[in-house]
Amino acid sequence: MTHIRHDTVIVGGGLVGGLTALLLQKEGVQPLVLDIAPTLDAAKVLEHVDTRVLALNTATLHLLETVNVWQNIRRHAPYTGMHVWNKNGHGEISFGQPSLESPPQKDWLGSMVEPSIINLAIQQRMLDVLTNYRTSVSVKYVEPDAQGWCITLNNDEKIYTRLLIGADGANSLVRKHADIEVKILDYKQAAIGCAIKTKHVHHSVARQIFLPTGPLAYLPLAVTQNEEQNTWQSIVWTLPDTLCQQYMQLDDQAFKQQLTQSSLYLQGGVVEVSKRASFSLKARAAKHYVKPGLALVGDAAHVIHPLAGQGVNIGCLDAAILVDVLIQDWKNTGQWASKTALKKYERRRKMENEMTMHSMSFMNWLQRSDLTAVIWARTFGLKQVHRFSPLKNRFMRQASGLSVLAKSRYRL
CATH class of the missing domain: 3.30.9.10 (D-Amino Acid Oxidase, subunit A, domain 2)
Structure with missing residues (x-):
């Protein structure tokens, strides 16, 4: 029996999965997106203010502009300054500067956006430009086959693909059914x-x-x-x-x-x-980001402590780097989702993400400790970063995500 086989199927249509799909579409690849979320009612989304926000950094804003999503964000709060300090110590660090209402974009360090607002903009863009975008779809399980992966939906429909991208969150079904172990730090x-x-x-x-x-x-x-x-x-x-x-x-x-x-x-x-x-x-780290014909992005691959607000941003960098290496390899070799390309994606993202995760865990411990030596060290450290402009600027560029994009087609 002959099955229709898609080049790419993405499970998950949130920010990271949707961004991955839209970046692929912009490069001439039309993925099938399977989104568990229903088609959103814009009026209902906009009338409710979500009390949770995502801190989107400069790199994420640039990526969203690239796929014409940011232009359709209906509500957001840009921030032009950051101030961090410790109650038990005298160290502090500030970035940027305060601003009056409606600061110009050139002064932004990023912007705070409600998840519901970003999901609405992502979904509307996918509905506009993707030929294969399905909402209210539940996946029952996934399994490898001879030419890639088979996805079975809850209604027992089977979908076949050469490349399966898991963007289905911290409790990823794709990761689980692909037998990829995950380390959890509570x-x-x-x-x-x-x-x-x-x-x-x-x-x-x-x-x-x-x-x-x-x-x-x-x-x-x-x-x-x-x-x-x-x-x-x-x-x-x-x-x-x-x-x-x-x-x-x-x-x-x-x-x-x-x-x-x-x-x-x-x-x-x-x-x-x-x-x-x-x-x-809880922090989570997948043992592998890829298998033959499969890649994990965003929370499906990693979850970090929220103290620096970087979780969603490193997920968006996953999307950018995955698409970058896939397209580059495709243009160079004519192969789609080769083992070489997927391994390159894993090398470029896994170590950096794990370093970020461990640094957040260490910072969390460091800032909570009441040991005199630790209090002195963190106070001294914050003061040095605050006073030494080159170090402060490097820290800001790393936090912006621009250093990662600089090595890709999406560099500013």
Whole structure:
């Protein structure tokens, strides 16, 4: 029996999977995208403000502009400055500078975007330019066959492909059914996320204070037009598991007081708070990113601690580098998704991502330690980075993701 075999199937249509698909489409490859999410209703998405935001760096914004997605983002909050400091120490570091309303894009360090808003823009673009994009699709299992991979859907439909890309998140079914092991590091921490309104405006600055219990981030949040701008922010408050449970049980008034006191009255204190959500924190690292005819990208390949907000950005870099090596190898050899190309992708991304993951884990431990020597070392380190411009500029370029893109067709 003859089966129709696709060149590329992507399981997952979120930011990373959608970006991968759109980058491929721009290079002349039409992938089939299987998205578990339904077709979104733009009006419903826009009327609701998501209290969680993604901190998109310069490289991610550039990639989204490349595939004509960023131009259709309906709501976002650019940030022009970052300020990081430790409660138990005197070290601090700042990047960029505060800004008034509507800062010009040349001054942005990045922008805060709600996941629902980015998913809407990604989906609308895929609906416009992809010939094979399917929503509300559930995958039952995947298995290798003689010429690639077979995907079986929940309705028992079978789809065959030469290249399968797993972009289906931290609990990736593609990774599981491909028998790729994953290492898990449980931080014994959880994070509280919600929207807050502060007494003073944020001036487009993302702030993070390292508390003895874990980092607390204040991130600019774009709100609907009838709300007061520049005083709403999204928080990510990392806490030990038991303390997180206690804070989640507080009523709104008590939580506002606790947050205001813990942050040392940051931005003048909290005057309003939205409904809270919590999520456990675990790092994940796939043992392999590739198998013959298969590649993992984004959270399917790695999950890191959120303290630097880099998780989604390194996932977008995965998408860019995977497409870059696939297209380059295809043009040079005429082969699609060769073993050589996939291994090159793994070499370029796996070690760098694992170094980022371990550095975030180390920073998390370093900032929580109350040992005198550690307090001195982290204070000294922050001061040196802050004062030494070449080191600070290198740190900023690394955080922007531009150093990775510089080695690809997507360099700025």
